[in-house]
Amino acid sequence: MFSTIRLITGRSRGLLSRATLYTVLEMIANAAPAGLLYAILASLFQGPASLKQILWWTVLLIGLFAVQALFSSLGQIEAQSNGATIMKDVRLRLGEHLRKLPMGYFARRDQGDISHTLLTNVDEVEMILTHLFNHVIGSIILPIVSAAFLLVVDWRLALAVLVSVPLALPLLYWSQTLMSRRSKQRQEAAAAVHSRLLEYVQTIRLIKANNQTGQRFSRLDSAMAQLRDDSIRVEAMTSPVVMLFSIVLDLGFVFLLLIGSYLLEGGTLDTAAFLIFLVVSMKFYQPLRSAGAALTQMRYMASAGERIRGIFAEPPLSEPEQPQFPVSFDIEFSDVRFRYEEKEVLRGIDFRVPEHKLIALVGPSGAGKSTIAGLVSRFWDVTGGAVRIGGVDVRDMRSEELLALVSTVQQQPYLFNETIASNIRMGKPGASHEEVVKAAKAAHCHAFIEQLPQGYDTVAGEGGAALSGGEKQRISIARAILKDAPIVILDEATASLDPENEAYLQRAIGKLAYDKTVLVIAHRLKTIRAADWILVVDEGRIVEEGKHEDLLGKGGLYNRLWQEQQRLGGWRIKGGRLS
Numbered sequence: 001m002f003s004t005i006r007l008i009t010g011r012s013r014g015l016l017s018r019a020t021l022y023t024v025l026e027m028i029a030n031a032a033p034a035g036l037l038y039a040i041l042a043s044l045f046q047g048p049a050s051l052k053q054i055l056w057w058t059v060l061l062i063g064l065f066a067v068q069a070l071f072s073s074l075g076q077i078e079a080q081s082n083g084a085t086i087m088k089d090v091r092l093r094l095g096e097h098l099r100k101l102p103m104g105y106f107a108r109r110d111q112g113d114i115s116h117t118l119l120t121n122v123d124e125v126e127m128i129l130t131h132l133f134n135h136v137i138g139s140i141i142l143p144i145v146s147a148a149f150l151l152v153v154d155w156r157l158a159l160a161v162l163v164s165v166p167l168a169l170p171l172l173y174w175s176q177t178l179m180s181r182r183s184k185q186r187q188e189a190a191a192a193v194h195s196r197l198l199e200y201v202q203t204i205r206l207i208k209a210n211n212q213t214g215q216r217f218s219r220l221d222s223a224m225a226q227l228r229d230d231s232i233r234v235e236a237m238t239s240p241v242v243m244l245f246s247i248v249l250d251l252g253f254v255f256l257l258l259i260g261s262y263l264l265e266g267g268t269l270d271t272a273a274f275l276i277f278l279v280v281s282m283k284f285y286q287p288l289r290s291a292g293a294a295l296t297q298m299r300y301m302a303s304a305g306e307r308i309r310g311i312f313a314e315p316p317l318s319e320p321e322q323p324q325f326p327v328s329f330d331i332e333f334s335d336v337r338f339r340y341e342e343k344e345v346l347r348g349i350d351f352r353v354p355e356h357k358l359i360a361l362v363g364p365s366g367a368g369k370s371t372i373a374g375l376v377s378r379f380w381d382v383t384g385g386a387v388r389i390g391g392v393d394v395r396d397m398r399s400e401e402l403l404a405l406v407s408t409v410q411q412q413p414y415l416f417n418e419t420i421a422s423n424i425r426m427g428k429p430g431a432s433h434e435e436v437v438k439a440a441k442a443a444h445c446h447a448f449i450e451q452l453p454q455g456y457d458t459v460a461g462e463g464g465a466a467l468s469g470g471e472k473q474r475i476s477i478a479r480a481i482l483k484d485a486p487i488v489i490l491d492e493a494t495a496s497l498d499p500e501n502e503a504y505l506q507r508a509i510g511k512l513a514y515d516k517t518v519l520v521i522a523h524r525l526k527t528i529r530a531a532d533w534i535l536v537v538d539e540g541r542i543v544e545e546g547k548h549e550d551l552l553g554k555g556g557l558y559n560r561l562w563q564e565q566q567r568l569g570g571w572r573i574k575g576g577r578l579s
């Protein structure tokens, strides 16, 4: 458990030591009144105390309580601020690590699962650092100090107090083992609920449109039922054992009463010592019981740590030892093979996009076009062959530098829940307002931005919900224009836009692609008739290539796709029906 926490917190370890020191001092101050009480009792048994004595005792007691309160506050403040600092660092490192992971990792893992680790699991580990850890330390130190004091007062009675500890410890170990076994399952159930909730909220429009409310909710409902069952199972299995641990521990008090009464009877124990044992033994058992419960809770939270550790254990994309940087920006695929897990999706792709030319990738759905485009930005590593930019293998380039060379405009652009200006500025952090406006003008979005309530300062809304599809596309093009990368990858929108939006979009793309090396994934063939070169991809291979007219003349797949699109053209209403 502690090794997991140490591994997660990494270089921040040791930051908690001051908080631990305050807790130790707090517990010494907590135990100290027992010594004073013993002296008071012993004195009272010899005769009545003077006013001066009573005053001294009162002052001393108040002083000890004040010291205890002081160290308690200092310990809490220290643990809180150090724990929060350590976990801020962990959150940042996690974010940084995730950014370096290949896209394959995100395809493999559920979004909700990852966000559960980033939010809930990190909070759980933070809880260990800010509260539980010091609580456990304090709950162990206080019994140790109390036991040492009792041993000094009367070792025979002290042994009676201590005898239940070795009897109870195996039960604590058992509860820890049970919790270790069960917590993983409960963590997974909690992550599944998180995933289903995220899915439900993100797709609420789709669910409503398809009248799937009941069906989708039943998935969420069954994930929640699983979580409930796992939670009950964790409690039902560990709580009785923790309870048993407390009961066995408390047996010590019974031994104390029996042996104490026996010794008192025999006249080998004085009453003051017996009384002090009765009082101090409370400071012995109660914290130990509390430590047992907190340790079991910590064990559960440590399984959250295991999940965080799992993310850190994922190997990031390798960085070259001797990075190279291209001086020209043509793109070359040389016998590229690629597989997602088991499935081979590219089988020997060979092509070259000369600098400043526009090449289109066309082909049926699932042919491998997006995968080819993703390999240029090294979202994944090829499983065979090489992808080169300006003759340099992308694996030999620093990933930051490679990403800076490529602007990608997605089919469904995402706008962050920030102002329009910040969304555009993402292309070039630190760009001036004038640069942002210039890019927006070039992308034909300045006019509609100006009409928004706060112009460029209007918040785009979660996922840019307040804007139309065409408007979001143009903002993402403005972002790419501002980035001004030498390579542009365009994943053309499949949905038809209205003619006005379409015309604006085409002009915006024209501005973006001017003077760049461009790779377009084309779904509507009429938009790429003028491409410098067209690659027709099918089942992970390039099956045809050439200019539009040549490809039509070949009468192959391109021709077939073209004829199909010409025939469908787009739906219209004819004779009161869609055709």
Ligand SMILES: Nc1ncnc2c1ncn2[C@@H]1O[C@H](COP(=O)(O)OP(=O)(O)OP(=O)(O)O)[C@@H](O)[C@H]1O
Binding pocket: 107, 108, 340, 341, 343, 345, 363, 364, 365, 366, 367, 368, 369, 370, 371, 372
């Ligand atoms: N993350 C993934 N994991 C496993 N298989 C994947 C993954 N992404 C895509 N595939 C599979 O790889 C193949 C190629 O997919 P890709 O998205 O590259 O095709 P595409 O030509 O771009 O399709 P579309 O035009 O529909 O976007 C498909 O069979 C697809 O199912």
